[in-house]
Each structure stands twice: as C-alpha cells, then as structure tokens.
Amino acid sequence: MPRDLPPEAGAIFRFIAERTGAEVSEARIETLAGGAVLRHDRLDFTLSGGTMPGPQSWVLRRDGASKLGLGLTRAREFALQRALFRAGLAVAEPLVMCCDESVFGAPFFLMRRLDGVADGAAVVQQGENAALAGALGAELARLHGLDLGGVLQVLGAPPEDAATARLAELAACLEADEDPHPVAQWALRWLERRKPSPAKPVLCHGDFRTGNYLVQDGRLAGVLDWDFAHWGDPDEDIAWFCSRHWRFGAVAREAGGIAPRESFYRAYEAVAARMIDCGRVRYWAVMASLRWLVIALKQRDRFLKRGECSLDLALTGRRVAECEHEILVLTSEPGSRARPALCSKRAGEEGCEGSTQSGFRDRPSGDELATLARPIGGADPLAMRAAAIAGRERASGAAAFDDCRAMLATRYGAAADRVLLERFAEEIHAGVFDRGTAQDDALAVMAAITRQKLEGSNPEFLAAEETRGPSSRTV
16 A cells, blocks of 8 residues: 555545455545535556456545535445446446445445546537437436336335425425525426426436536547436436536537537437427426526535535525526516516605615625635636626625615515515415516516626626527427
8 A cells, every 4th residue: 555645545545455355556546626516536546466456547426525415325326326337328337335434434435437528618618519419318318218116226216296396395495595585486386387297207317417427539428426316207307408507608509508409309209219398398497497596505505504615615606596597588478578666656665775785696795705715816717706706796786786676665665685585585485476467577576686696696697698599499
C-alpha cells in the first residue's frame, strides 16, 4: 500500500485490498467534478494477486456532506445497478457495496469506470447529434421494457397512479418549505385537475437527462446516476429528458440540447412499440419543472439550513424562477388574455411596503452569495455569477418589485412582501383563480414576479427565449 496517500484515501484502498485479497500498488485518487447530490472519486491502482489482478480504474460513489432527502440509498442503488448491468443496459459494472460506516463515515459503493464525457455543457457544445439522441431514446425504451418486478423488491410496490403519487410527494415538500410559492401552487392545481389516466408502471430512471450519461466519440457510452430510479409513468422520463432545464443553453434543440425532439421520439417509439402522446408529455413536462423547483429548494436548504458551504448549492436556490417560468409557459392556454391587476381597486391605493429588502426574491440573497463566493476568486464561473446577482440586486433594490407589489396590494392591501405572497399562494391553492378572468389576472401577476426575479438571477435565461423555435411536435 502506498504510504503517501491521505488518510481517507488510504482507508479506501485498504478496504479494496481486504475485499479482493490482493496487494494494492500505484494507487491514485482524484475527486471528479459534477454530482450535485452525491460525490464521486476516481480510483486508479494495480492489484497483485487476489480475485481481480491487474490495472484497475474504478469510481467511488458516496453521499455528499449533507443529504438531499430524496432518492435511493446507496445499497438500493447498488442492487438496482447490478440488476440493470446483468440485463445488458449501458451502465457501469457495480463491483463492491460497503454498508460499514466505519470505513468511510457513510455507506458507499465502487463500480468500474467508463470512458467518456458527462459534463452537460461540454456535450451540448459538441453540436447537434441526432444519432446520440436516437441511441438515448432506444436505451430509455429498453429500460422501460424490462421486466424486473420480481428482482427489484428494493424499489417497493409500483404505485397505482404515478401522477397521484408524485403530486403527493411534491405537495408535501412544498408544505414543509417555509417560503410561499404561488407558481408552485398553481402548478399543483393545474396538474391535479388534468391528471391523465394511469399508464402501466415501468422502471423509470428518474433523472434521465444530458449530464447523466457518458459520451465517447459522439456515441453513448453509459447511463449514470440511478439514485432517483422508481416505478413510474414512462412519459415522466421522456418529459424530463426534453425539459428546457437540461438543454444547457441550446434551447432550440429540445431533446436534451443535442437534437430535435423528433430524433429522440422516433428511436424510443421504434423500440417501445408505442406512439408518444404529446398531451401526456406536456403534462409530465409541467410536473418536471415543479419537481426541479422542489429539488432546487432542497439543494438550497443544504446550504441555508444544513451548513454545507457550497456555492453551487446556494446558487441552485436562485434557479427556482427558471422553473416558475417554464411552468407558466407550459400551462398557458392559447387565446388566454392576461390582465393587469387582481381586482378593480386602484394599485397602490392603500400604500405598499417601502423596505429596502424584497421578500419577492428567491433565497439566498445576492449579498449572501457574494460573501460565499469571495474566497473562491473572481475568475471562477460560479463566483462570477454570484457577484453578478449581487450587483444587480444592489442596483435595483426592493423597488424592482414595486409593480408586482402594487398588483397584490390591490387585493390584499398594504402588507409585507411575504404576507402578500402567502395570501396569494393560499388563494391559488384554494382554487380561487382556477378559471376565467380571475385566472388571467393571477397569471399576469405570477408572470410579472417571475420575470423580475429572472432579471436579477438569470437575465440570460430570458434572452434565450428569442432562440426558442417551434417544437417538432407540440408538447
């Protein structure tokens, strides 16, 4: 065993030596980039003797410093990945599972490393790749077609209605969050009132998207990150892959930022032997944006509440407005007419909040982000983004939301921003704005708030709307 390894790395290689009955030499460990929920380390070493002699390249997969609170445990994910590997899917071979927390402080598993690029931005920057989209569509269809019900007891029993189960989960998460989220409540109402008939449950990946697969020489090399796998509706995976959130700036290429939607759809349909229903995909696309909104809040809380000092997690909290924007785009009906206020009372008649702080913005604040980014240095992309958000917020102040505040004040009277949003969210939840001009009025207010939040957090997201062309199939 090399003597110059850090203690943590030494513990891992000692564990490997014990499990394989071999001597470890030429050991190197490298922390891999990416993985907002879990951490990954590349292990390169040589085994002499034992059951697996020769040069090795493995990946260690383990929990982050704080947990998200969603998804599979490492042991369940390992069991799932082993079943998928044996079924012939393009996944890394799982090698060793360790539930003994004394080795590394938490359960972990080891798998064989696959060559390829996983970084979503880098994959998208390689340009349009219809063949890759087709390979992904075919692989997803093969996953959905697997009959593993008798093997995967670790996933529990399939739900009778996947949409009902997902809505209950997301509603509980929003109920537990301390901030009001009117657009999220709007999404819950919309989804509840338009639930499609249940599809036969299939094994879903749960996070099938660009950034969670490997590309080698332009071809699919493997599908990664199975911690969100579950029994669900097949259209949930399809909508998630095509969601705008995972196009990495290539907004017009609707299939994961790599190709038109049609390339992905055709390949999936050929293997699955069923036609994709665009109405169902639209439903699950709204669900995808709501689910990503909830995950963003949970990632934010790993920083705000659990003390994980990560600028990436903190900035994820400012992506909520992106989810809200997509929800409003996807749920708007043709011919709807937004109105300027919630009722006929004059805006500002009873006055509005004059605080220098705005409760309309998502958290963390720009100042909190700038403080967290300062030690990192201005050249870091995340630090630059944090500094830009802080600068825009200081320049605009609470006055940026004066129009939004006035719209809500016409209905609820002068009150703190948070109180206005709470009352608005409560009425949306109660169905007060379900139809007619009341609905149009509420959508206008939600759109105004969301747009202003994006002006501060991510104006590039708004600018990219101009490049958004017509879908190859209506979603």
